[in-house]
Amino acid sequence: MSDPGSATNDCHLRTVADLYSGHHGWLYARLYRKLGNALDAADLAHDTFIRILASKVAVIEEPRAYLSCVAGGILVNWFQRKALERAYLQALALLPEPEAPSPERRLLVLETLHEIDAMLDTLPGPVKRAFLLSQISGLKYNDIAHQLGVSLITVKRYMKQAFLHCLMLVD
Structure with missing residues (x-):
C-alpha cells in the first residue's frame, strides 16, 4: 500500500521543479536589476525557491506573481540585514583601534544580531517596535x-509578549 503523503510530496517537488526550470532565469534577472550584484541575486533567487520548496504549496496559479511576492519578502529581509550590518560596522568604526573586536568576534556579533533580528x-x-524602543532606545514604558x-497596560502586554517569545525561542 502506498503512502498518500508521498504522492503529495512528489507532486509538490514536480511543481517546484517546473517553477524553477520555467522561471529561475526571469527571477534572477529581476533580482539582479534590483541589486546590481550577480552573487546576491543568485543567493536570493536560491533562497526564494528554497522557501517555496519548504512551503508545501501544491498549486501555483500565477507563478511570476507568486515568485515576486516570495522574493520580495526575502529581499526586504536582506535589506534589513544589510542595514543592521552597516549600523554595526559604523559603530565599530567609532571605537579606538585597541578596543575594536577581532574579525572573528565581529562575525560572531553579526551572526548574533541576525539571529536576534530574525527572532x-x-x-x-x-x-517589536515597543520592545526595540525599550531595549535599544531605553525609553520608559510611559514614553x-x-x-x-x-x-x-498595552505596552506592558507587548513587553511581556516579546520577552516570553524570546525566552521560548532561546530554550
Whole structure:
C-alpha cells in the first residue's frame, strides 16, 4: 500500500521543479536589476525557491506573481540585514583601534544580531517596535505608550509578549 503523503510530496517537488526550470532565469534577472550584484541575486533567487520548496504549496496559479511576492519578502529581509550590518560596522568604526573586536568576534556579533533580528521579525509589528524602543532606545514604558499611541497596560502586554517569545525561542 502506498503512502498518500508521498504522492503529495512528489507532486509538490514536480511543481517546484517546473517553477524553477520555467522561471529561475526571469527571477534572477529581476533580482539582479534590483541589486546590481550577480552573487546576491543568485543567493536570493536560491533562497526564494528554497522557501517555496519548504512551503508545501501544491498549486501555483500565477507563478511570476507568486515568485515576486516570495522574493520580495526575502529581499526586504536582506535589506534589513544589510542595514543592521552597516549600523554595526559604523559603530565599530567609532571605537579606538585597541578596543575594536577581532574579525572573528565581529562575525560572531553579526551572526548574533541576525539571529536576534530574525527572532524579533516573528513578532507583530507594534510588539517589536515597543520592545526595540525599550531595549535599544531605553525609553520608559510611559514614553513608549505615548509614542505608539497606546495605553500603558498595552505596552506592558507587548513587553511581556516579546520577552516570553524570546525566552521560548532561546530554550
